[in-house]
Structures are given as structure tokens and as C-alpha cells.
Amino acid sequence: MSLLDVSSFAAGEWIAPGAGARNIASAVTGAPLAQAGNDALDVQAMLAYARDTGGSALRALTFHDRARMIKALATHLGQHKQALYDLSFETGATQSDHMIDIDGGIGTMFVFASKGRREMPDAKVYLDGEVEQLSRNGTFLGQHICTPLQGVAVHINAFNFPVWGMLEKLAPSLLAGVPAIVKPATATCYVTELAVRLMLDSGILPAGALQLVSGGLGDMLDHLTMQDVVSFTGSAQTALKLRQNPVILEHSIRFVAEQDSLNASILGPDAIPGTPEFDLFIKEVSREMTTKAGQKCTAVRRIITPESQSEAVIEALSARLAKTTIGDPRLESTRMGALVSNSQKRDVLEKAAILATEATPVYGNPDDFAVEGADAEKGAFVPPMLFHCENPDAASRVHDTEAFGPVSTVMGYRDLHHAVTLANRGEGSLVASCITNDPEVAREVALGSGAYHGRIYFNNRASMKESTGHGSPLPHMVHGGPGRAGGGEELGGIRGVKHYMQRTAIQGSPDILAAIGEQWVPGGSEVAAPAHPFTRKFGELAIGETLNSPSRQVTLEDIEHFAKFTGDTFYAHMDDAAAKRNPFFPGRVAHGYLLLSFAAGLFVEPNEGPVLANTGLDNLRFMKPVSAGDSIKVRLSVKKKTPRNDEYGEVRWHVTLTNQDDEKVAEYELLTMNAF
Incomplete structure (x- = not known):
């Protein structure tokens, strides 16, 4: 069988293996599979x-x-x-x-x-x-x-x-x-x-x-x-x-x-045998030990349990691991395949021997285990291996040695503070987990261990059906950790994108900032609208395009009608004496939501047009109360435009309400979907 040539793609060209190429063996058979490498890359x-x-x-x-x-x-x-x-x-x-x-x-x-x-x-x-x-x-x-x-x-x-x-x-x-x-x-x-x-x-x-x-x-x-x-x-x-x-x-x-990361999973003191949390803990740890044959940077390496439950955990976990079929990964019956290479197998066995100096093997004999459909000697197969460390306080290697395979160590804790201390002895990890149905246990673990872990995963009967698992980094959340884990952060949504960008502080006038950021900044120049903005399609609207409305007086009758119609009879709107005792009001004032409703009436164009829907408002602030007899007017400016698909886009409008003295009484951002 000829070897697969694994090429590089450099400066627009595929370049085959050359000088310095090395052979790569199949993890399953140990036979040469491919070759890769070329020292002549420019x-x-x-x-x-x-x-x-x-x-x-x-x-x-x-x-x-x-x-x-x-x-x-x-x-x-x-x-x-x-x-x-x-x-x-x-x-x-x-x-x-x-x-x-x-x-x-x-x-x-x-x-x-x-x-x-x-x-x-x-x-x-x-x-x-x-x-x-x-x-x-x-x-x-x-x-x-x-x-x-x-x-x-x-x-x-x-x-x-x-x-x-x-x-x-x-x-x-x-x-x-x-x-x-x-x-x-x-x-x-x-x-x-x-x-x-x-x-x-x-x-x-x-x-x-x-x-x-x-x-x-x-x-x-x-x-x-x-x-x-x-x-x-x-x-x-x-x-x-x-x-x-x-x-x-x-x-x-x-x-x-x-x-490297010596990730830990803590069994909460409330999660005793017979509870959903205990069963969940056994399932999660077993999965983390055997998925990818334990070759995961987020796998559970240290199993931290109440001292009183260590024996029960070892018994239940051993029984579950015994059901793990090891073999050719192509077989449907196989639950755990091989390590990536025989050199990795040797490394895992060497690290397991180091762990054995401080912990007792309680499951998994690397010299005697069954492999289906493959040769255990030629392929990079090992069984799941479970250890028990009876004195984790005196131990050191169980807290600093990572056997990058299906290997984990059980250790007992006296109280929750002790559990947190043991978890933190890993000197920084990508993830720690805690299986508990007690919110106070979760809070204590988060406060005590947060500084040592990039992610803390909590799970219990409420979230177990939808949770993604201890070892699953999600693109929405940070993947990384302090100390031994490297001190970095990947993923985390847009946080991850910023690692490849430079943050720069810019300073200048509103128009300068608007030009750089491509969105209107309050205080910047206004663009006169050639027609009512609500009659103009998404692509026709210009950033800064502004509508200034006529004024509308707010009457006492308006305030009372709104209160009775909506049921909002808060005293500041209905009881003049009580309102005056409030340090924020001169007497009876208009409802904030009445002002928003009047504002909409002042700027909305009622006929069918490119505005398809009002999808919400952001950053609403009421700055000055409006009393009966005051007038309000509205300034509506196109702040930002964001296409959503080929049919419509989101328009973010900056809305300012001012009174008869040109003082701001309210400000917010209106969101609409506008047709192209």
C-alpha cells in the first residue's frame, strides 16, 4: 500500500512532501499510512x-x-x-x-x-x-x-x-x-x-x-x-x-x-447515591474519560468527591467503564477507539505509572484488556484507567501530571472548602465542573475557584437534558484558562474575534467619529430628509438623515385619560400633593410611556411603506419630568443601518424628546425593519 502524500499549501501552490518528510502511522493498525513535511517551504x-x-x-x-x-x-x-x-x-x-x-x-x-x-x-x-x-x-x-x-x-x-x-x-x-x-x-x-x-x-x-x-x-x-x-x-x-x-x-x-490542564469535576455534598445528580456525575465523568480516548484538553483528570462517597463513586464508575467496548473505531459496537499513535500510548502509560506512585489503580489493567476488530499490540489501544488517591493533600503528582488519555484519579474532600482547594491545586485549568442541586454550593465553588479556571460548568436535574457537557467548549463562551492552562482565551463569541484586531481610542468631533464608525453620533451634523424618512427604503436612507417634528402640548386631560385607560394610576401622575413630596417631581407629571406614545404620533408616517415592523427600543432614559401645559417635540435621526437579508435591514433611529425650552426630557433608540 502506497503512502498518502500530505501536502502543504504555500504561496498559492500545493507542495508535496520532500526533504525532512516523516512517516505517519495508522492509530488502529500501527502500519505506515502517510508522509508529511518539506523543509524547503519558503x-x-x-x-x-x-x-x-x-x-x-x-x-x-x-x-x-x-x-x-x-x-x-x-x-x-x-x-x-x-x-x-x-x-x-x-x-x-x-x-x-x-x-x-x-x-x-x-x-x-x-x-x-x-x-x-x-x-x-x-x-x-x-x-x-x-x-x-x-x-x-x-x-x-x-x-x-x-x-x-x-x-x-x-x-x-x-x-x-x-x-x-x-x-x-x-x-x-x-x-x-x-x-x-x-x-x-x-x-x-x-x-x-x-x-x-x-x-x-x-x-x-x-x-x-x-x-x-x-x-x-x-x-x-x-x-x-x-x-x-x-x-x-x-x-x-x-x-x-x-x-x-x-x-x-x-x-x-x-x-x-x-x-496542559488538570481539569477537575466536583461531586456536590448533596449529590448522594440515589439522586439524579449522582447518576449524572458518573455518566459525565465516564464520558469525559472515554470520548476521544480521553485525548481532550477539557477531559476530567481529577474526580473530587466527598470522602464518604469515594467508594460509591469508584464502584459506580468502574461498573460503567466496564461497559466501554474498545476496538476498531469503524465498528458500530466500539465505544472507545485508539490513542492517536503508539508514541502517545507510551507517553500515557508513563504518566499513569507516575500517578501510581501516589494513587492506587482501581480499574483498568493496560496489560490485560480486550480489543475488538484490531490488534491491541499493534494499535495504540489502552483501557480506561481509574486511580484512587487516599491522601490528596500530601500528593503532588496527581495535581501536576496529565496522562493525555482515558486516565483519571478519584480523591476525597472533607468539606466544600477542601474541595475547592483541591480543584485549585491544578494551578489553572480550562474547565472545572460541579454537579450539584444546591445553589449555595454552586455559589461557593464559583467564588472560591473562579480565579483558577477559564470555565466552570454546573449541572443538575434541571439542566441535564439540555446541557452540552463538561468537556464541550462552545463558540459562544471563552475557551482558555489561567496558569497551567496557558493564560489565553479563544472562542467567546466576538471576544475571540478581537484577538485578531487592534483596539484604538479615537478622539474628535461628533462628525469625525461618525465618519470613522459609519454611524451617526449625537451632536453631529444632521442631513435634511428629502421626504419623510418612513417613506424611504433601507438603501435610500442616509446616516444622519433627520426629521424634526412639530410640538404637541401635554394636557392634564391627557394624563388622566392615559392613567384610566392603561390602569397606571401611580401617585406621581394622579396625586399632586404626593408628587410634590417626591424629590424628583414638581407635582403631577405625565407618564413616561405617554410621552413615548405621543412621540410616535409625532414622527410616524401612517401609510403602508418600507417600514415593516417596530422591533423594539434600546437605551431609554427619562431626563426631565413633563407637567401638564408643557409641550414636547421630537428629533428622529438615522443612527445606523444593518442589512439582515436580501429583503430588509434593521434601521437604528436616535430619538430625542425636548420640551418647550429645548431641554431634553427623554432619549432612546428605536429599531425598525425596513424593506430594501
Whole structure:
């Protein structure tokens, strides 16, 4: 059987393995499967191609353009995922594992595409926070903006998730407008290469937006600049070596790391045998030990239980692990496949031996276990291995040694404070979990352990049917952790996109800020509307287009009618003496919602037209009370426009109500959907 050539895609060309190529073995059979690597890659040409060609093309697009591109890529990969499944079996992954890696990666891209359309503007500048008034009269303002870095993102990924690991970094990078050079771990790079080929062959990406290094990076990191980003997933030892690159240090190059993590799961003191929480805990820990054969950066490595329940946990967990069928991942009966390689198998067994110096093996004998449909000696198979540490306070290696496989250690705690202390001895993790039905237990764990973990996952009978699991990083939430876990943050929705952008404080007049941010700023120039704004289609409206309404007097009869009609007879509207005793009112005043209703009457154009719906209002503030006899008028300005689909877009209107003395009495933002 000829070896599969795993190529690199560099500066617009596919380059086959060459000098320096290494063989890759099947995790299932141990037989040579592929070869990858080429020491002759021109890394400087790759960097230039990304920065000059890919970066320029991506920055020419708006956030919405990039979001549509990411969605199209996800759709295309979804149409070809069977080919990825078929190849991924060679990594030792089961079909269930594929759902996490391949389907999970595609799903992550869909989430970022959706968030890009809904939470970012159809523009090239992202506004980060509100406008700050820096002067008394509002003629000098400040605003934080984010713009794409003008470099390249170098993504160095781990072996365990060859598709998700790439896509969870690639999606925010592309959405930010920064091209990527992807370097997967060589052991599983053949799956990543297929995914990259699928994306490049689709024709969706602009030239230079994505390149692939199958094999070593060479001296690429030595040629980075302050506009570049390195995002790394892997061991703490490798991360430390990369961080210390003189170029990265000298130029303060952004370095995002997701590395070793001694994740813990705490069984709450209320979760005794017979409760839904106890059963849930056993199920979750077993799943985290066996999914991807325990080769997950978020897997449970330390099982922290009440001392009184340790024996029950060991018994129940051992019984469940005994049902785990180990074998060829292509078999439907297989529940756990192989480790990624025999070298990884040796590493896991070495780390398990270290754990055995402080903990007693209670389940799983690596010298005697059954494997279905494959040779246990030739393939990288190990059984689930469970240890029990009777004295976790005196132990050290169970808190600093990660066997990156189906290995975990049970340890008992005396009280909840002790449980938190044990969890924190991991010196920083990607995730900790707590299974409890007691909100006060959850609160104590969050307060005591929050500083040590990037994510804390709570689950119980109320959420168990819909929860996603201890070990599932979601694109909506931060994935990363302090200390041993690397100190980085990935994912987290738009937070993840900002890692590839520069936050800049801009200062100037309202019109300057409006021009940069592509949205109207209060105090800025108004654009006279050629017709009533509600008669103009989405594409016809101009930012800053303004309608100034006539005045309307508010009478006592209006106030009383509104009170009786709505049932809102709050004393400030109906009892003059009581209202005067209130420090905020001069006497009886108009309802705030009456003023909003009158405002709508002053600016609404009633006939059928391009305004399809009023979808809400934001940032409502009442600044000054309105008494009977006062008058109000409205200024309605187009603040921002956001396309939603081919038929309509969202218009954000800035609405200001003033009284007869031109004093602001209310202010808010109105949202409408307008036809194109």
C-alpha cells in the first residue's frame, strides 16, 4: 500500500512532501499510512502572500461579507463531511468522536457566521463600547474602535482535533479580516489537509486567506512582525519554547496559548447515591474519560468527591467503564477507539505509572484488556484507567501530571472548602465542573475557584437534558484558562474575534467619529430628509438623515385619560400633593410611556411603506419630568443601518424628546425593519 502524500499549501501552490518528510502511522493498525513535511517551504514567501494578498482581500470586505463567506465554507464542508469521517477513523476516532471534531468544527463556523451578521456591523470598523463625552458641550468625544491587524495569524494546532482545532481558530481570524497559516500536528495532519483542500477547492476564499503547513514550521516564527498573531494549542513545554522566541518577545507579538490542564469535576455534598445528580456525575465523568480516548484538553483528570462517597463513586464508575467496548473505531459496537499513535500510548502509560506512585489503580489493567476488530499490540489501544488517591493533600503528582488519555484519579474532600482547594491545586485549568442541586454550593465553588479556571460548568436535574457537557467548549463562551492552562482565551463569541484586531481610542468631533464608525453620533451634523424618512427604503436612507417634528402640548386631560385607560394610576401622575413630596417631581407629571406614545404620533408616517415592523427600543432614559401645559417635540435621526437579508435591514433611529425650552426630557433608540 502506497503512502498518502500530505501536502502543504504555500504561496498559492500545493507542495508535496520532500526533504525532512516523516512517516505517519495508522492509530488502529500501527502500519505506515502517510508522509508529511518539506523543509524547503519558503516561509517568507508564505508570510508575504498572506499579508499582501490575503490580508488586503479580506480587509476590503465588511464584517458581514466575511460572515457570509464563513457560512458558505461551513456549508461546503458539511456537504463533504463523509470524506472527512472516512479518513478520520485512521486517527483512532469513533463516529461519535467525529461528531465532536468534524461536526463540532463546522457548527463553530456557523455560530461565528451568525454572530458576525448579528453582532457586528456591515462595515470595516468595529465600535467597542459607547461614545465617551470628553468635553462639557459634547463637541469633543472619544470612542474605542477595533480594526484588523495587518499581518497573519499563525495557528499551531494539536493532534486530537484535526478539524475542530483548525476551524475554531480560523473562523474568528477570518471574521476579523486576518489571513491564516495553519500548522496542524503532524500525527493527524492528513485529516486537516483534506479539510483545507475542500475549502480551497470551493473557491469561496480569496487568494492568500488560508495556507497550510503539513510538517514543521521551519523558521517562520523568526520572521513575524508586531502585526502578526500566534495561536497555539498543545503542551505547556512546547508553549514555553515558542513564547521564548526572541522575535516574539522583542516585538510583543500576540501569543495565545491553550495548553496542559488538570481539569477537575466536583461531586456536590448533596449529590448522594440515589439522586439524579449522582447518576449524572458518573455518566459525565465516564464520558469525559472515554470520548476521544480521553485525548481532550477539557477531559476530567481529577474526580473530587466527598470522602464518604469515594467508594460509591469508584464502584459506580468502574461498573460503567466496564461497559466501554474498545476496538476498531469503524465498528458500530466500539465505544472507545485508539490513542492517536503508539508514541502517545507510551507517553500515557508513563504518566499513569507516575500517578501510581501516589494513587492506587482501581480499574483498568493496560496489560490485560480486550480489543475488538484490531490488534491491541499493534494499535495504540489502552483501557480506561481509574486511580484512587487516599491522601490528596500530601500528593503532588496527581495535581501536576496529565496522562493525555482515558486516565483519571478519584480523591476525597472533607468539606466544600477542601474541595475547592483541591480543584485549585491544578494551578489553572480550562474547565472545572460541579454537579450539584444546591445553589449555595454552586455559589461557593464559583467564588472560591473562579480565579483558577477559564470555565466552570454546573449541572443538575434541571439542566441535564439540555446541557452540552463538561468537556464541550462552545463558540459562544471563552475557551482558555489561567496558569497551567496557558493564560489565553479563544472562542467567546466576538471576544475571540478581537484577538485578531487592534483596539484604538479615537478622539474628535461628533462628525469625525461618525465618519470613522459609519454611524451617526449625537451632536453631529444632521442631513435634511428629502421626504419623510418612513417613506424611504433601507438603501435610500442616509446616516444622519433627520426629521424634526412639530410640538404637541401635554394636557392634564391627557394624563388622566392615559392613567384610566392603561390602569397606571401611580401617585406621581394622579396625586399632586404626593408628587410634590417626591424629590424628583414638581407635582403631577405625565407618564413616561405617554410621552413615548405621543412621540410616535409625532414622527410616524401612517401609510403602508418600507417600514415593516417596530422591533423594539434600546437605551431609554427619562431626563426631565413633563407637567401638564408643557409641550414636547421630537428629533428622529438615522443612527445606523444593518442589512439582515436580501429583503430588509434593521434601521437604528436616535430619538430625542425636548420640551418647550429645548431641554431634553427623554432619549432612546428605536429599531425598525425596513424593506430594501
